[in-house]
Amino acid sequence: METIVLTYEDVKKLLTMKETIKAVERAFELHGRGLTQMPPKVYLNFEKGDLRAMPAYLEGKAGIKWVNSHPENPKKGLPTVMAVLILNDPETGFPLAIMDATHITNFRTGAGSAVASKYLARKDSKVFGFVGCGRQAYTQFLALKEVFDIELVKANDVNEKNAKRFVEFCRNWTDAEIRPIEDVCDCDVLTTTTPSRKPVVKEEWIREGTHVNAIGADAPGKQELDEKILLKAKIVVDDLEQAMHGGEINVAISKGILKPDQIHASLGEIVAGLKVGRTDEKEITIFDSTGLAIQDIAVAGVVYEKAVKEGKGLKIKLFEF
Known part of the structure; x- marks a missing residue:
């Protein structure tokens, strides 16, 4: 038996956003029905970043993603996030x-927001705002345009x-x-993709009827939204345990400002x-996205x-039997 090795370019050529959205929506549905296995992320923390192990199983597919987050990497000519994924046969473990999985990570995160x-x-959403215009914003846009007829895009970055x-x-x-534009938050759907550890979106900037995809917070201490926004919104998480640990709600939860029972639902539900x-x-409404291993494996x-x-x-023979 042989193992297939797929590079970034291979994955990029093979994967479309429509396929990604379909797979991710199915993964969330299975998660909501309790038909997946997904142990919590395991972190190795370093002075300038971290590494995370993300295993999962769903619908006959099993595997693990090993991914980093090093915010200073661009100074060294490297991406902030790089990932490798091993897909296994659950019957044999082969x-x-x-x-x-760098491209997969970017695409599945965008698909999650979509x-x-x-x-x-709102079904009639036409105006889309983006706070943070790094690499992740690109796939957020590509995914959202598959679901909505976008008439205006507003973008803002430091x-x-x-x-x-x-x-x-x-x-x-x-x-x-x-x-x-500066008034980026005056929109129907706002997507935030910053690495901030303090609010970059103020309560008074968010109008009635807005949906927010909060993407940037993915570790303890990170947050992008004023806590007051959380208290007046319907909050939906991808996974409650992960969100409380390192999602947009983690700071408000740790301060006692927000209680777990104030979370409306998981997206899967x-x-x-x-x-x-x-x-x-x-x-x-707010979607607190931390990124789930089931998305990657799906x-x-x-x-x-x-x-x-x-x-x-490239087909290789890893083992001699």
Whole structure:
């Protein structure tokens, strides 16, 4: 038996956003129904970053992602996030594939927001704001445009060059009006993708009916939203345990400002039809995204199946039997 090795370019060519959204929505549904296995992330913390192990099993697919987060990496010419995924046969444990998961991470995170927005944002949402215009904002935009007819994109970043690059990228994909602007939060759907450890979005900036995809907080101490926004919103998490540990709600929970029973639902519960999503055009909704291993494994399964079908990747013999 041979193992397929897939590079970043291999994965990029094999995976489409539509396929990613479909796989991620199915993963959330299974999670909501309790039909997945996903132990908590394991962290190795260092002075300048961390490494995380993310194992999961769902619907006949098993594997683990090993991913880093080093905010200072761009200074060294390296991405902030890099990931490798091993996909295993659950019947034998044999490693079916070793693949780059950096592209998978970016795509499945964007897809998660698209799925959340489908259930939580107003159906007539046309104006989309982005706070933080780094690499993750790009796949957030690509995913959201698969679900909504976008008429206006507003972009803001502390680095003006990042905002301009993001604007140019978006213009290659849509005829919508796109511009860097300060009142980015005056929108229908707001997506935040910053590494901030203090609020970058104030309560008074969020209008009634807004849906917020809070993506940046993925470790203890990180937060992007004013805690007052959390208290007036319907909060949906991807996974409650992970969110309390390192999601957008982690700071408010640790301070006692927010209680776990104030969390409305997990996204999986809503996708599975066990709980409702948006019920009022005026309510503020928040999706607290920490990133789930089931998303990675579900998408890796799509990549592997296409690689086998199309004969892509390098086949190697890891073991001698």
